[in-house]
Structure formats: C-alpha cells, structure tokens
Amino acid sequence: MYTITLIPGDGIGPDIATAARRVVEATGVSVQWDLQEAGMAAIEKYKDPLPPQTLESIARNKIALKGPLTTPVGTGFRSVNVALRKEFDLYINLRPAKSMEGVKSVFKDIDVVVFRENTEEFYSGIEHYIDARKSAAETIGVVTRTGSERIVRAAFEYARKHKRNKVTIVHKANIMKFTGGLFLEVARKVAQEYPEIQCNDKIIDNMAMQLVVNPAQFDVIVTTNLFGDILSDLCSGLVGGLGLAPGANIGYDAAIFEAVHGSAPDIAGKNLANPSAIILAAGMMLDHLGEVKAATKIRNAVTAVVRDGKHVTRDLNPASTVGTLEMADAIVRSLEHA
Numbered sequence: 001m002y003t004i005t006l007i008p009g010d011g012i013g014p015d016i017a018t019a020a021r022r023v024v025e026a027t028g029v030s031v032q033w034d035l036q037e038a039g040m041a042a043i044e045k046y047k048d049p050l051p052p053q054t055l056e057s058i059a060r061n062k063i064a065l066k067g068p069l070t071t072p073v074g075t076g077f078r079s080v081n082v083a084l085r086k087e088f089d090l091y092i093n094l095r096p097a098k099s100m101e102g103v104k105s106v107f108k109d110i111d112v113v114v115f116r117e118n119t120e121e122f123y124s125g126i127e128h129y130i131d132a133r134k135s136a137a138e139t140i141g142v143v144t145r146t147g148s149e150r151i152v153r154a155a156f157e158y159a160r161k162h163k164r165n166k167v168t169i170v171h172k173a174n175i176m177k178f179t180g181g182l183f184l185e186v187a188r189k190v191a192q193e194y195p196e197i198q199c200n201d202k203i204i205d206n207m208a209m210q211l212v213v214n215p216a217q218f219d220v221i222v223t224t225n226l227f228g229d230i231l232s233d234l235c236s237g238l239v240g241g242l243g244l245a246p247g248a249n250i251g252y253d254a255a256i257f258e259a260v261h262g263s264a265p266d267i268a269g270k271n272l273a274n275p276s277a278i279i280l281a282a283g284m285m286l287d288h289l290g291e292v293k294a295a296t297k298i299r300n301a302v303t304a305v306v307r308d309g310k311h312v313t314r315d316l317n318p319a320s321t322v323g324t325l326e327m328a329d330a331i332v333r334s335l336e337h338a
C-alpha cells in the first residue's frame with residue numbers, strides 16, 4: 001500500500017485530480033490518498049498558500065500528485081510550485097512530449113523528453129526594484145556547477161536507461177557567457193562520460209525555431225530553468241496542447257507529479273478540462289514507484305481513448321460534449337484491454 005499526498009489544487013484542479021484518482025485506483029495498485037491543500041484553496045482555509053501540514057505530508061510520504069495552483073501575476077504571493085521545488089530540492093523537471101494518434105497536430109512523429117533544471121537561475125526569487133521610485137527592477141539568476149551537473153547527468157542517465165540516442169544541450173552561452181557558459185561547459189564534460197549517446201548543443205533561439213520546423217531531430221533535451229519552462233510548453237503544443245502534457249518534479253528524497261498546464265480559470269467549473277495530462281502524470285508516478293505494469297496500462301488506456309476520439313473533451317474534439325469525469329471513466333474502461 002502506497003500513501004500518496006494528493007493536492008487537488010485550484011481552478012480545474014479538483015476535477016482533474018478526482019479523475020486521476022479514479023484511474024489510479026482502477027489499475028488495482030493499492031493507494032491511500034493523504035489529501036492536502038495548497039494555493040488559493042489553502043489561502044481561503046488557512047490564510048497560507050503552503051500550509052505546514054502540506055509540507056509535512058510530502059516530507060512524510062515522499063511522493064505527491066498535485067493539481068495546478070494559481071499564482072497571481074505580477075503581485076501577490078510567490079509561486080507555491082516554485083516554493084515546493086525549492087523546499088524538497090526537486091531539481092529535475094521532466095516533461096515528455098509524444099505524438100498521439102487522434103490528436104490534431106502539425107507533426108506526427110514527435111517523441112521528445114525535456115529535462116529542465118528546476119531550482120536555480122531566474123526562478124530563485126532573488127529580485128527587487130533597484131530604486132525607491134520603482135523605475136527599474138532586477139532578477140538575479142544563479143547557475144551553479146553542482147546544479148548544472150546533476151540535471152545534465154539526470155538527462156544522460158535517462159537516455160541510457162531508456163535507450164535514447166541523443167541529448168541536446170540548450171543554452172545562451174553566446175550572450176550569457178557566465179551562467180550560460182558554465183552550464184554548457186559542465187554539460188559538455190558530463191556528456192563525455194556517455195560516449196554511446198550522441199550529444200549536440202543549440203542556442204535557445206535557434207532551438208525554438210528548429211523545434212517548430214523539424215522537431216523529429218530531437219530526442220532528449222536538457223536546459224536551464226527559464227528556457228526549459230518555455231520549451232516544454234512549446235513541445236506540448238507540438239503534440240496537441242497542454243491537455244495531454246504530464247510532468248514530474250524529482251529530487252533525491254521526494255517527487256511531485258503534475259500536469260504541465262495551469263489552473264485554466266477560463267474553463268474552471270465548466271466540466272471542460274481534459275484530465276489526460278494529470279492522468280499521464282499519475283502514470284509517471286506509478287513508474288517512479290516501480291509499478292511499471294500499471295503505469296504502462298494507464299498510458300495505453302489514455303492513448304486508446306484519445307485515438308478513438310469518441311469520449312474526449314472539447315479541446316481534442318470541438319464537437320464533443322464529453323466532460324472531465326466522463327473522459328476519465330472511458331479511460332478506466334479502456335484499462336481492461338490496455
């Protein structure tokens with residue numbers, strides 16, 4: 001029996017979390033959910049976006065499934081997602097993007113995995129106005145040798161384990177000669193320890209262009225925090241949108257699994273949210289726990305439902321009237337044959 005912290009989250013979070021819970025339980029893996037709150041839901045209840053009992057639960061269980069959390073833009077409290085990544089040193093942000101049959105997208109043959117450094121650089125929260133009139137502001141991005149080495153190593157280890165052929169290092173070392181330069185130097189050095197895996201590097205702007213023109217040339221991508229954040233959403237878009245993109249935040253002692261998308265306030269409470277991303281994230285979570293058979297079943301079941309196209313939400317089929325939990329139930333039914 002696994003005890004897993006479940007944070008439903010904000011906006012569409014509670015609906016898609018319920019959906020994921022149903023699918024995980026239907027695999028037969030024995031799970032006890034330790035329900036906790038964070039984000040706006042926690043502010044309403046505890047006046048704290050990240051209450052201590054939520055942190056204690058993750059520290060105790062070492063594994064969590066999390067719905068999206070709303071972060072106010074420009075003002076208000078700092079991102080709870082970033083705080084969680086820092087608190088548990090979840091240095092790997094792992095986001096696979098794979099083409100799925102039945103999804104409208106420009107390309108059909110994409111299978112990339114983005115490794116984004118998750119704790120350093122411009123997301124460290126070191127920022128301030130530089131004068132009293134607030135006429136200018138600065139954000140300081142710190143890149144360390146240790147932080148760079150461990151994320152690049154994680155990408156190469158993943159490539160080795162999953163028999164992936166190539167790792168692409170993405171950077172802006174031509175302009176940011178110190179932070180970008182350090183990341184690239186460390187990455188090239190780590191790459192030498194994996195001679196069986198091809199390695200190349202690309203400057204971020206060229207990378208963005210190459211990804212939308214010829215994404216099939218990429219396999220595993222490793223990069224710093226800000227570039228990784230943007231590129232992984234770009235990759236989700238290439239395979240059909242945020243509704244299908246799962247993500248994992250992994251550290252030495254804990255791991256948090258989630259959808260790449262946010263709380264989607266525009267569709268919250270309307271039963272329109274596609275639950276696939278968080279369900280696929282739950283699959284990654286089961287993989288991480290060593291429940292490989294159940295994880296594979298989840299992936300196959302989602303793939304089958306999406307391919308069939310009859311029980312999918314409106315983002316995948318504009319004519320559809322299928323809601324979040326109906327799609328989840330179709331995935332549950334599909335598990336039997338997966």
Ligand SMILES: NC(=O)c1ccc[n+]([C@@H]2O[C@H](COP(=O)([O-])OP(=O)(O)OC[C@H]3O[C@@H](n4cnc5c(N)ncnc54)[C@H](O)[C@@H]3O)[C@@H](O)[C@H]2O)c1
Nearest residue numbers: 068069070071242243260261262263264266267273274315
């Ligand atoms: N990991 C997280 O918790 C996380 C990630 C990204 C954004 N956010 C937060 O979410 C809030 C909203 O952000 P946003 O609007 O920029 O991005 P978003 O991902 O919430 O939504 C972007 C667009 O994609 C659609 N969409 C997203 N998920 C969908 C799903 N499952 N099914 C169907 N359509 C879906 C939305 O309706 C919207 O049109 C912000 O407060 C942001 O900080 C949280």
